[in-house]
Each structure stands twice: as C-alpha cells, then as structure tokens.
Amino acid sequence: MSTIKVPLLDLRLQYASFKDELLPILERLYESQYFILGPEVTALESAVATYSGCAHGIGVSSGTDALLLALMALGIGPGDAVLTSPYTFFATGGTIARTGARPIYLDIDAPTYNLSPAAVQRFIDEECTSGDDGLVHRASATRIKALMPVHLYGQMADMAPLLAIARKHGLKVIEDAAQAIGSEYAGGARAGSLGDIGCFSFFPTKNLGAFGDAGLCTANDPELAELMRVLRVHGGKPKYYHALIGGNFRIDELQAAVLNVKLRHLEGWTEGRRRNAATYARLFGEAGLTGTVGLPYATPGYRHIYNQYVIRVPERDRLKAHLAEEGVGTEIYYPVPLHLQGCFAYLGYKAGDCPESERAAAETLALPIFPELREEQLAHVVAAIRRFYG
Ligand SMILES: *Cc1c(COP(=O)(O)O)cnc(C)c1O
Secondary structure, three states: OOOOOEOOOOOHHHHHHHHHHHHHHHHHHHHHOOOEOOHHHHHHHHHHHHHOOOOEEEEEOOHHHHHHHHHHHOOOOOOEEEEEOOOOOOHHHHHHHHOOOEEEEOOEOOOOOOEOHHHHHHHHHHHEEEEOOEEEEOOOOEEEEEEEOEOHHHOOOOHHHHHHHHHHHOOEEEEEOOOOOOOEOOOOOEOOOOOOEEEEEOOOOOOOOOOOOOEEEEEOOHHHHHHHHHHHEOOEOOOOOEOOOOOEOOOEHHHHHHHHHHHHHHHHHHHHHHHHHHHHHHHHHHOOOOOOOEOOOOOOOOEOOOOOEEEEOOOHHHHHHHHHHOOEOOEOOOOOOHHHOHHHHHHOOOOOOOHHHHHHHHHEEEEOOOOOOOHHHHHHHHHHHHHHOO
C-alpha cells in the first residue's frame, strides 16, 4: 500500500486559493437577497463571451440545459435529426432525443476521440438524399438539421471540415463545449465561437466549476441570443405573455458570483493542467512507457486544456484496479458509447456500428491532471503504471 495518495480530483486546494476573494462577495449577495438573473449573471455572461471570443453569453442552469436550450432555439424537434458523436457524456445525445429529434451517432477519429468529419461526409454520401427540403436521412425519413460536435476532454473537434459540410447542406452547428472552455482551434478561435451556438458546463469537475450546477450558451447572432434569453424564462416576453414555450433554464446569482471570481484564475489553472500534461509526457518517456501506454494526442496548433488526461491501454480494467491499490484515482469516460445505451435501442444500432468509439470505451482511462497536483504525485502515478507493466 502506497503512502502517496493521488486523487482524480481534489477541489479543496483550489478553493483555498480564492476563498478570501469570494467570501466578501457572497456576504454582500446574501445581504442583498437578490438571487436570480441579477448583476453577477450579466457580468458572467459578458466575461465568458469575451473570454471565448463570442458576441453574446446566456447563463443557464447547467450544461445539459445549455444543449437543450440551443436545440430548442434552433427549432429542432420531431421529424428532425442531429448528427453527433456517440463517445461523449450522456447529455449530448439525451438532449437531442428530449426535443423529439433523432440523434444520429457517427464515429470518432481514434487519435482525438472527436467526431470524424470523414464519417459525417460518408454518412451524408451513402445514407442521405439532398433535396428541396434539405438533407434527408433515407432510413428514418428525418430531416438532418444540425451537427453537434463535442470538444472532448478539452480539445476541439476538427471544425473546419465540419463547418464546410454544415454550410454546404444548410445545417446548424451546436458546439458541445462543456469540457472545453478556453480551448483553441488552429488559428486561435476558441471553443464556442465557431458554431451557431456554443454550450458550456460549469459542473464542479469542469475546468471552470461552480458550487453546484450551472452552464452557459454563447452565440454571435444577436437574434438567436435574444431568443435563448426568452426561452430561458419559459418563453415569456413580456413577462407572463408567451408566444413561445420555453423552460426554466435560469442560472442564479450565487453560482454566477462564484464563477466570476474563478474565471479570473482560469488561465492560470489551465496552464497548470497543460504543464502537468507536459510533465506526464516527459515522465512516461523517461519510464520507457510511450510504446505501451497511448498518451493523449494534442493536435498541432490547437490549444488542449486537459479537462481530462486520458490514456489508452488494452488492459484498461486491470490497470485501473492496480492504480486504485496504489492510491491513484482514475475514471472511465465513458464505458458505454451512446449508440449502445439501452435507452437508445429504438434507434437500432448494434455493436460494430461505431468501432472507434467502442474501442475507446474499452481502452481509455483518465488520470489525475488537476492543476494543484505536485510533481511527486505525477511521478507516483507513472511509477505505479510502470510497476503494473513490470
Ligand atoms: C458535463 C458535460 C455535459 C453536461 O453538463 P452538466 O452541466 O453536467 O449538465 C454535456 N456534455 C459534455 C461533453 C459534458 O462533459
């Protein structure tokens, strides 16, 4: 049994670093008793929009609700379909299905784990008909309305070919940027700024985490941003007059106040994660493990923000158990790709339909990467993996 413990994530160290800044702000907020959609929310919306290179920000109740709101604002519903990755958190596909639209799962590129533009192109060429009412998926008779790429683990999907496909066929693009705040595409465009709508999560384990659930949508089109603001409050405009049916997708002042303080530290924390990733790469190299352990692939010219540091090995489950014994916390993101989830059986997918996603689900393992980790802890993780391989 090891004496060094390396948890997958420990947020208490981070809290200590901004506590003194935050507590007086929370004190004032409690005294004001103003909790919903106030000045902290407005400040957060413009700060995250600016940080992400977008014109507008709309704070919402969670990353899941950000995706749902985006789909609703784009008018996606029954009879429609959205093309996305099956190798992602459940909300990506779950929100598409909740609108009544059909999620269509297409495979990922193995090195990046992100939606494969070639797979999207092949699907359109082989399974769709392009006509007057747009792109129709022949087998399900649904209209393809949108692409929803996911920037998994903190690295952006290959957006240029996806945007070109979307433009050619009149598809909307919703970026699931839940894991990717501040990550950059080649040329420097940030996550959430390239599609019609970007969706962020402030779940506590994300790089910018609230003290509970929260999220945000970004957009460059002012009318789309205004529509999302109206749908966020049940579609009432003016209040109590409903031309539209929305939902309660509000973020509260408390979460926004926490996020406004934490956002000032985000660049430093992101650099800490990137430094840890570089240290891992060096340590794995020094341990002679780079042929044995598949390290994360950082696409040249992109900025990876390492929400997760994910390795791949064929004997993943045994390695995970070994690391638990060595005091190292790990997690599997995600063990079952969405096309094989029980709730999506009605879509008719079978094992083998998205082989790269299925292989990733069987082989990937997230290691501790949070910024406050000490080098001796990273060294312990690599040494423990070395002991596993003898
Ligand atoms: C976290 C996450 C979401 C959902 O965000 P919540 O704030 O937990 O609702 C959606 N998509 C991806 C890829 C995520 O990682």
